[in-house]
Amino acid sequence: MKKKNNLKKYGILLVTLLALIFLTKWLGFWGKEKVTTVEIAKSVRKTLISKVSESGTIQPVTELSVAPDVSGEIIQITVKEGDFVRKGQLLFVIKPDNYQALLEQAQASLNAAKSDYENALSNVTQSETNLVQDSVDYFRIQGLYDKKVVSQTEYEAAKLKYQISKSRLEANKKLAQAAFYRVESANASLKQAKENLQRTSVFSTMNGFVTKLPVTKGQRVVGTGQMQGTEVMKIADLSQMEVKVEINENDVVNITIGDSALVEVDAFPEKKFRGFVKDIAYSASQNAIGTTDQITNFTVKILIDPSSYQYAPDLKHLIPGPGQSPFRPGMSAYVSIYTDKKENVVAVPIQAVTINLKQKKENSKAQEILYRYNNNRVFLTPVKTGISDDEYIEIVDGLKENEEIVVGPYIVVSKELKDSMKVVSKPAEFTSSQEVKTKTRDIED
Numbered sequence: 503m504k505k506k507n508n509l510k511k512y513g514i515l516l517v518t519l520l521a522l523i524f525l526t527k528w529l530g531f532w533g534k535e536k537v538t539t540v541e542i543a544k545s546v547r548k549t550l551i552s553k554v555s556e557s558g559t560i561q562p563v564t565e566l567s568v569a570p571d572v573s574g575e576i577i578q579i580t581v582k583e584g585d586f587v588r589k590g591q592l593l594f595v596i597k598p599d600n601y602q603a604l605l606e607q608a609q610a611s612l613n614a615a616k617s618d619y620e621n622a623l624s625n626v627t628q629s630e631t632n633l634v635q636d637s638v639d640y641f642r643i644q645g646l647y648d649k650k651v652v653s654q655t656e657y658e659a660a661k662l663k664y665q666i667s668k669s670r671l672e673a674n675k676k677l678a679q680a681a682f683y684r685v686e687s688a689n690a691s692l693k694q695a696k697e698n699l700q701r702t703s704v705f706s707t708m709n710g711f712v713t714k715l716p717v718t719k720g721q722r723v724v725g726t727g728q729m730q731g732t733e734v735m736k737i738a739d740l741s742q743m744e745v746k747v748e749i750n751e752n753d754v755v756n757i758t759i760g761d762s763a764l765v766e767v768d769a770f771p772e773k774k775f776r777g778f779v780k781d782i783a784y785s786a787s788q789n790a791i792g793t794t795d796q797i798t799n800f801t802v803k804i805l806i807d808p809s810s811y812q813y814a815p816d817l818k819h820l821i822p823g824p825g826q827s828p829f830r831p832g833m834s835a836y837v838s839i840y841t842d843k844k845e846n847v848v849a850v851p852i853q854a855v856t857i858n859l860k861q862k863k864e865n866s867k868a869q870e871i872l873y874r875y876n877n878n879r880v881f882l883t884p885v886k887t888g889i890s891d892d893e894y895i896e897i898v899d900g901l902k903e904n905e906e907i908v909v910g911p912y913i914v915v916s917k918e919l920k921d922s923m924k925v926v927s928k929p930a931e932f933t934s935s936q937e938v939k940t941k942t943r944d945i946e947d
Contacts, residue, residue, distance in 0.1 A: 558747030622678035
């Protein structure tokens with residue numbers, strides 16, 4: 503009896519299990535081929551504007567670092583940070599006492615050198631007189647000696663005296679010349695002492711604003727004659743401002759002088775300022791040198807167009823004066839440099855284009871591909887791309903206008919799709935960036 507009950511129990515379990523298997527299969531939980539869902543869009547014709555974007559800092563086109571020529575203690579500072587100064591205006595004064603003493607010492611040395619020179623000239627004059635007298639005596643005695651009137655001893659004595667006078671004159675002339683050079687040296691020392699005394703008062707060499715003043719009255723500074731010297735202040739012309747950015751070597755080759763740009767300044771989040779590329783460095787600046795992640799960048803400078811901020815009503819109160827700017831040196835900025843523009847080209851969303859991973863393993867240069875969609879299947883299509891903007895990339899070869907392509911999800915496009923693979927499609931939803939449209943419109947204008 504017990505055995506029959508067990509068989510009945512196992513029979514019920516088996517029937518229940520079979521019923522669950524058929525039910526789950528009928529509901530599609532298993533046994534059906536997995537189908538990938540993809541997002542579909544069409545290739546279009548449009549105008550593309552490619553750009554290179556990078557963050558940087560705002561700086562004046564002309565900025566002067568002011569350092570004294572002489573060392574000493576600052577006893578007076580006539581300006582403060584933010585002041586406007588004019589060319590020739592007194593900026594600060596270094597204690598002149600030591601330089602005044604050096605000037606007086608140089609003056610005394612010059613006076614002594616002049617006195618020595620005058621004595622040397624007097625000795626030359628005396629030597630010339632003695633030489634004349636000794637030469638007369640010598641030639642007179644020589645005539646008498648020829649007539650056998652005087653002895654040879656008297657003749658030789660007169661000759662020796664004449665030769666000594668001649669040598670003494672030459673020696674005194676050399677001493678006078680040396681004394682003259684000492685006068686010249688003392689004159690140069692006096693001139694230098696006067697200049698050093700004058701350099702204790704430092705004047706501005708340009709019109710501009712004091713943008714940096716790190717020193718205070720009473721502080722000792724080092725002059726530029728000794729190594730680099732102490733930077734007392736910076737003066738900048740704020741009427742012309744530029745943005746300095748570091749551009750990667752792969753992007754800098756696409757940039758040329760005069761390329762238009764849009765500048766977004768962090769301090770003015772709702773504003774965009776026009777500019778153009780003013781300068782591109784020829785030498786690279788390298789970061790992380792000595793590591794495997796070494797980055798090679800080139801410095802690019804973008805001049806900000808004054809007309810894009812001078813007449814803005816909400817910036818007027820930030821502009822210190824006519825012809826000036828609302829920017830301060832060191833402000834952060836984001837620059838978009840527009841490098842190329844093509845009209846009426848075939849384009850697809852950027853995320854639709856990927857690379858052939860299999861080919862990448864086999865070759866050093868991978869082929870760009872996308873997937874065309876037709877009748878619930880996708881087909882791998884090699885393409886050649888051109889320029890791109892924030893959303894679309896140009897298809898130079900491999901695709902025509904109005905063809906259906908797979909645009910997402912990106913992980914599916916880049917890793918899961920295979921040629922002739924069966925898929926389930928749905929229309930892609932795009933939210934075009936209004937910011938990009940605004941930038942494009944500004945550049946086209």
